[in-house]
Amino acid sequence: MKLSALIKKEFGRIRSEKRTLFLLFFIPIVLIVIFGLTTGGSPTKFFNAAIITKDNIPTYGDFPANSSQYDETFISVFSEGLSSFGFHGSYNVTNETQYLETKQYCIALLRDEIIDIFIVLAPNFSESIQRSIENNTNSQISYFIDGSDKEAINAVEISLQEPIGIFRQNIGMSGNFTTLIPYLEYEVPFWEKQALNYAFALIIPLIIIGTTMNFSCLSIVADEPLPRMLITPTSKSSIILSKLIANSLIMVLQAGEIFISTALFGLYALGDLFQLFLILIGIGLAGISMGLFVSALSGTEQQANQLYMMLFVSSLIFSPTYLNPETLPLILQAILYIFPLAFAQPQVFDITMKGLPLDLIVYLSLMILCAVYVFLAYIIFLFKKVEV
Incomplete structure (x- = not known):
């Protein structure tokens, strides 16, 4: 049987899966509309702060001047x-x-x-600031914050850039210093759709993976039995390839829908939009590949749905949203990188928020991961008995 005929047959199966098609195209639109109409979402957060200054404590050794001229300037900023x-x-x-x-x-x-939060100024604060002005170096401040508030921990370093920037301007310490007005680096401007754009790198890859996996996880199971395939000689590699091509073409339409709808609702991207579209397609291809693997591994549609949920939840748990690969032991890093979100989410964030180009090594790694899932699906399907 020709590959084109197999692809046409797969499109016929896809047309019959109206519920799956509805979820594939409807869920992303609903979420984009919700986030697009939501206001707020900035990574900065409002903090009530206190300051302890030790600047009047006498200093010796490297800082014998005992100056305390800059702590009041710093406090006045607040x-x-x-x-x-x-x-x-x-x-x-x-x-x-x-x-x-x-x-x-x-x-x-x-x-x-x-x-x-409370900030502590060291006994040598003014002396170190004076030395920093003379030598064009940086000084340090200490702060204490509630460690159980994950949102505050993530936001405080960005929020502190505002008082530090104003303080440096007030004392004339502006060498090698750029003030970003009215917004901070890697922050979406207040006139843009902040909730949509901050959620984009986290939510969209997850939605694409989930919907495309669900879309393709029944593609092999639903074909059994296959009497025509046995009567007309057809290699199982052609069957797998036809399903990959047909499902991928539908996936490209979904990626285009997401790209266009987010643009209409105010997508803020510092990087190349074509590269962003490429990474969305790469994420979708990973979801299709994982779905084919699930479908080949399953004996019934119920098993396929169960394996799909298990793999999807595992992808969510082992994602950069919850785990930082740099802080994990090698074994957990290896587990993290068998799921596509480990490659996808950082790339989407780098392109949209940092304006960095697509990392070809990371993208190639994602494509290799897709190929591994497809190859495993083929090997499993190769040894699978097909009933007449």
Whole structure:
């Protein structure tokens, strides 16, 4: 049987799966409309802050000047009002005993959620700032925050760029420093659809993987029995290839739908849009490949649905949304990279939010992963008995 005839036959099967087609094209549109009509979503967060300054404590050794001119300037940045910080108050300590008592008091305020963060200025704060101005180097500040608030931990480093930037401007420390107005680096401008664009890199790859896997996970199981295939000599490689081609063509339509609909609702992308479309197609191809693997491995449609759910949930758990590959041992890293989201989500984020080009090595790795899933599907299907 010719490959074209097999592809046509697969399109006929796809047309009969109206529920699956509906989910494939309807779910992305619904989510894009919801996020597109939602306001807010900035990674910055409003913090109530307190400041402990140890700048009046005498210093020796490398910092003998005992200056305290810059701590008041830093505190004034908070007291005069910021978009990301409220100001609870400042505490000037002159010895370590007083500092420890004040620190415990601020920890109690943090525990009672009266403040969200408190900043500590070191005894050599002004001296180190003066040295930084003279030598064009950077100084450090310390802060304490509730470690159980994951959202706050992710947002505080971005939010702190505002007071630090204003402080550097006020003291004339502007060498090698760029102020991004009115928004911070890697932040979507407030006039764009922030909820949609911040969710894009996390939600869209997941939706594409889930819907395309569901779309193709019954493609082999639903073909049994195949009397015509046995009467007309047809290689199983042609059957697998025809299903891959037919399902992939439908997947490209879904990727185009997602790309166009997000553009209509205000897609904000610093990188190349064609490369973004390529990575969306790569994600869809990975979902199709995993679906074919599930379908080949399953004996019944019920088994296929169960394996689909198991593989989809595993893909979600072992994704960069919840796990940072750099902090994992090698065994868990290997498990992470057998799922396509480990390649897809960082690439989408880099293209849209950072304006970086498509990493060809990562994209090639994603294509190799797709090929592995298709090859496993073929091997399993090769040894599968087909009933007449």
